[in-house]
Amino acid sequence: xxxxxxxxxxxxxxxxxxxxxxxxxxxxxxxxxxxxxxxxxxxxxxxxxxxxxxxxxxxxxxxxxxxxxxxxxxxxxxxxxxxxxxxxxxxxxxxxxxxxxxxxxxxxxxxxxxxxxxxxxxxxxxxxxxxxxxxxxxxxxxxxxxxxxxxxxxxxxxxxxxxxxxxxxxxxxxxxxxxxxxxxxxxxxxxxxxxxxxxxxxxxxxxxxxxxxxxxxxxxxxxxxxxxxxxxxxxxxxxxxxxxxxxxxxxxxxxxxxxxxxxxxxxxxxxxxxxxxxxxxxx
Amino acid sequence: xxxxxxxxxxxxxxxxxxxxxxxxxxxxxxxxxxxxxxxxxxxxxxxxxxxxxxxxxxxxxxxxxxxxxxxxxxxxxxxxxxxxxxxxxxxxxxxxxxxxxxxxxxxxxxxxxxxxxxxxxxxxxxxxxxxxxxxxxxxxxxxxxxxxxxxxxxxxxxxxxxxxxxxxxxxxxxxxxxxxxxxxxxxxxxxxxxxxxxxxxxxxxxxxxxxxxxxxxxxxxxxxxxxxxxxxxxxxxxxxxxxxxxxxxxxxxxxxxxxxxxxxxxxxxxxxxxxxxxxxxxx
Numbered sequence: 001x002x003x004x005x006x007x008x009x010x011x012x013x014x015x016x017x018x019x020x021x022x023x024x025x026x027x028x029x030x031x032x033x034x035x036x037x038x039x040x041x042x043x044x045x046x047x048x049x050x051x052x053x054x055x056x057x058x059x060x061x062x063x064x065x066x067x068x069x070x071x072x073x074x075x076x077x078x079x080x081x082x083x084x085x086x087x088x089x090x091x092x093x094x095x096x097x098x099x100x101x102x103x104x105x106x107x108x109x110x111x112x113x114x115x116x117x118x119x120x121x122x123x124x125x126x127x128x129x130x131x132x133x134x135x136x137x138x139x140x141x142x143x144x145x146x147x148x149x150x151x152x153x154x155x156x157x158x159x160x161x162x163x164x165x166x167x168x169x170x171x172x173x174x175x176x177x178x179x180x181x182x183x184x185x186x187x188x189x190x191x192x193x194x195x196x197x198x199x200x201x202x203x204x205x206x207x208x209x210x211x212x213x214x215x216x217x218x219x220x221x222x223x224x225x226x227x228x229x230x231x232x233x234x235x236x237x238x239x240x241x242x243x244x245x246x247x248x249x250x251x252x253x254x255x256x257x258x259x260x261x262x263x264x265x266x267x268x269x270x271x272x273x274x275x276x277x278x279x280x281x282x283x
Numbered sequence: 284x285x286x287x288x289x290x291x292x293x294x295x296x297x298x299x300x301x302x303x304x305x306x307x308x309x310x311x312x313x314x315x316x317x318x319x320x321x322x323x324x325x326x327x328x329x330x331x332x333x334x335x336x337x338x339x340x341x342x343x344x345x346x347x348x349x350x351x352x353x354x355x356x357x358x359x360x361x362x363x364x365x366x367x368x369x370x371x372x373x374x375x376x377x378x379x380x381x382x383x384x385x386x387x388x389x390x391x392x393x394x395x396x397x398x399x400x401x402x403x404x405x406x407x408x409x410x411x412x413x414x415x416x417x418x419x420x421x422x423x424x425x426x427x428x429x430x431x432x433x434x435x436x437x438x439x440x441x442x443x444x445x446x447x448x449x450x451x452x453x454x455x456x457x458x459x460x461x462x463x464x465x466x467x468x469x470x471x472x473x474x475x476x477x478x479x480x481x482x483x484x485x486x487x488x489x490x491x492x493x494x495x496x497x498x499x500x501x502x503x504x505x506x507x508x509x510x511x512x513x514x515x516x517x518x519x520x521x522x523x524x525x526x527x528x529x530x531x532x533x534x535x536x537x538x539x540x541x542x543x544x545x546x547x548x549x550x551x552x553x554x555x556x557x558x559x560x561x562x563x564x565x566x
Contacts, residue, residue: 018296230507
């Protein structure tokens with residue numbers, strides 16, 4: 001017997017991975033969670049049938065959602081992470097001694113529990129004493145948190161359809177702005193520019209962020225297990241510019257060994273193709 | 284009925300495109316050629332079951348195999364293109380008024396004929412008076428061509444298995460070196476770093492090029508229809524450095540509208556992830 005996981009990257013495009021074993025499947029309060037094991041990608045899990053994390057290439061996503069912001073503001077102390085139940089984003093953040101507090105607000109406690117069981121590689125640092133895991137809707141958290149408190153907010157969400165939908169709204173971005181410090185940075189995963197469905201969501205999210213934040217740019221990474229392999233992140237801030245204010249002399253003093261991110265790539269990631277700039281209205 | 288084209292990106296990974304119609308299929312003297320039509324990608328063709336060109340994203344590959352070299356040496360006059368039977372590389376080259384002569388040496392005349400019939404978007408400039416299309420083995424051509432003649436050689440080949448195999452040999456690279464001018468540049472498509480099979484070929488090719496050329500770097504692009512979507516090109520030269528010698532003031536004077544390439548992206552493309560640098564032995 002052959003078992004294949006197949007994801008529809010678009011109506012006309014499928015990406016499939018050969019599976020050794022389906023380790024777990026459940027319908028949580030919020031979404032369907034599947035955990036699978038494959039020879040090439042190791043373990044991976046999906047939410048509502050969409051790829052979230054594979055052991056083979058999670059380092060790319062987690063490097064790129066954390067390190068660019070940390071290189072722009074080395075004085076980040078208080079961090080809010082929304083979503084990210086697998087723990088990979090928190091793992092990268094805990095590598096910085098300068099970070100004092102990480103609130104991780106994940107709506108679905110089952111994702112956290114299952115990742116603790118199946119993905120020690122990403123979830124191992126959720127027990128770090130600086131980390132406060134809260135099972136709650138991120139929308140509620142950003143509405144009620146103290147103003148001018150967080151130096152960095154990372155929105156490590158699912159796509160804009162399903163439980164992650166509200167995390168792509170203007171109201172949410174405005175609440176993020178309110179609880180960020182003057183040097184505050186907002187990072188969000190921002191879909192792919194290649195397939196129409198994802199590109200529309202990318203454009204909509206970016207437009208909304210730009211209505212709230214004076215600085216808002218997109219940057220890219222090669223993530224082969226996400227639709228098209230061309231994935232974007234959003235960098236928004238009140239005043240720090242991701243290229244002008246990047247300080248890699250200081251960043252290198254952290255002595256972090258990274259498998260994807262490096263200082264030259266920081267600048268390269270913001271160098272978008274013309275067709276993507278056009279989609280974002282930047283030409 | 285549903286018709287799907289499926290390519291094995293690795294033993295455990297498949298990429299599939301929904302097909303409207305198979306327009307043509309034949310076994311030429313050298314390889315199997317298939318031409319297909321799909322709603323999302325327009326027409327595309329495969330050689331021995333591997334994706335070559337789609338109407339949707341050929342602009343990415345052809346931008347990136349041509350413009351970086353042209354920005355490094357604006358005085359390129361004589362160009363040799365090996366492979367590239369679809370004509371897309373020649374199309375981009377003919378946009379430069381400064382180029383005087385393009386020899387395109389393609390081993391398989393059937394690819395050229397079929398692309399002229401089915402892909403006017405890429406093949407339209409093969410009739411440019413500066414273009415000399417030769418149906419011949421590129422290995423023979425580089426052995427017999429005049430020394431110190433070409434300013435640029437572009438190896439737009441298939442993978443290292445099948446008819447393209449010799450185009451990844453040390454002897455071939457040495458012959459390219461011999462027929463290049465002192466400012467000569469060699470560009471080759473150089474596989475993907477993500478899947479082991481491709482990564483090994485990438486490393487082997489790069490090692491061989493470095494034994495022949497004093498300057499040899501790799502650069503990357505997001506090409507979603509190639510395995511992993513993370514594709515590399517090689518830039519080798521006798522003395523011009525792709526970053527130090529890039530002259531985009533002059534390049535912009537050409538006034539070319541490009542859908543992927545731009546000056547910032549030129550530098551970004553050479554900013555490789557750490558894991559790719561390690562594969563290439565650059566760390």
